[in-house]
Amino acid sequence: MVRYKYIYNNKKKIWHNKNLYIVILIVLVMSAYIYSSLSGFLSDLKDNQYGNEVIQPGSAHVHYIDVWQGDCILIQDGIHNILIDTGSSIMSSDVLNFFDKHDVDKLDMVILTHPHEDHIGSFDEIVEKYQVDLVLKSGITHDTSTYRNVEKILADEEIKAIVPVYKEIFTYGDMMFTVLSDSSKKYDEINDYSIVVRLDHLGNTFLFTADMESSSEKDLLDKETDIECDVLKVAHHGGSSSTTASFLYEASPVYAIIQSGAGNDYGYPHKSIIERLDVHAVKVYRNDLLGDITCISTDKGISFIFEKDY
Secondary structure, three states, X not given: OOOOEEEEEOOEEEEEOHHHHHHXXXXXXXXXXXXXXXXHHHHHHHHOOOOOOOXXXXXXXXXXXXXXXXXXXXXXXXXXXEEEOOOOHHHHHHHHHXXXXXXXXXXOEEXXXXXXXXXXXXXXXXXXXXXXXXXXXXXXXXXXXXXXXXXXXXXXXXXXXXXXXXXXXXXXXXXXXXEOOOOXXXXXXXXXXXXXXXXXXXXXXXXXXXXXXXHHHHHHHHOOOOOOOOEEEOHHHHOOOOOOHHHHHHHOOOEXXXXXXXXXXXXXXXXXXXXXXXXXXXXEEEHHHHOOEEEEEEOOEEEEEEOOOO
16 A cells, blocks of 8 residues: 655645655656657658668568559669669659669669560660669560660670570579570560569569560470469560460469559450459559559568559
8 A cells, every 4th residue: 555645834735755756757767668669660660651661681672663554673682773674765764763762873683574665665764874784685686776776785885785594593692583484495476585584582482574475484384494483473564465374373473463554555454364363362463553562572471562552
């Protein structure tokens, strides 16, 4: 039982209680702790808002940038910056702004999956601003001004550029990129020459399929190539000529990302692909609906951040 001692002095009641002082001190200490914790929480919350993500040690961020009708994927681990395709030339300012917001200082590797404008069109603008250490390019040529311009830039800037071979591996920190496409194969469609890459990071697996179509998908399956993944970048913007049922079955992704532009002229993604993904219980995230999509990979799994409300 708490006992109070009262002292009367000049008709004013003054009470002292040693235990009460201790309680007040404890409350003050706890208040300071709560304030400090809340401040840290709010700071972390701000850091994890879209566009201000802090890349924690041991994690990797895979950004599926909204470049309307095209592909552009930036992968970062806080030290290395890897780019898969650049989007079209009309989206170059958006791509560069995204790089600025995400502290890109140089590009360790750029993968130009195939020579279509919506995949390589912004390369010249990127090279003007950023150092590029290595370029992986498809073995197929294309008689367009965009393709010729890229080849001229590679030569003029003396950027190391190679055509990767099947199962070739490129490692950056905890990120391991394995080339799954076979540059020695011959196809009728340029899309089938797309460089296909698997990223392994701390037990999480990403498959980047560019614009590959059913012919090159079949070749991967015939070779019994390991295409199983957690996150699949759906080929050719969700077009019906790709992502066959057999390919999707073997890939068995948990998540699928579709890089297509809102209101595009091709009707991407096609209804048949959305239905096929649904049948396989794959969670689908789309640039045309969500804007930029960022997947965060850690040893505890993966999570997502979206530019627009989901």
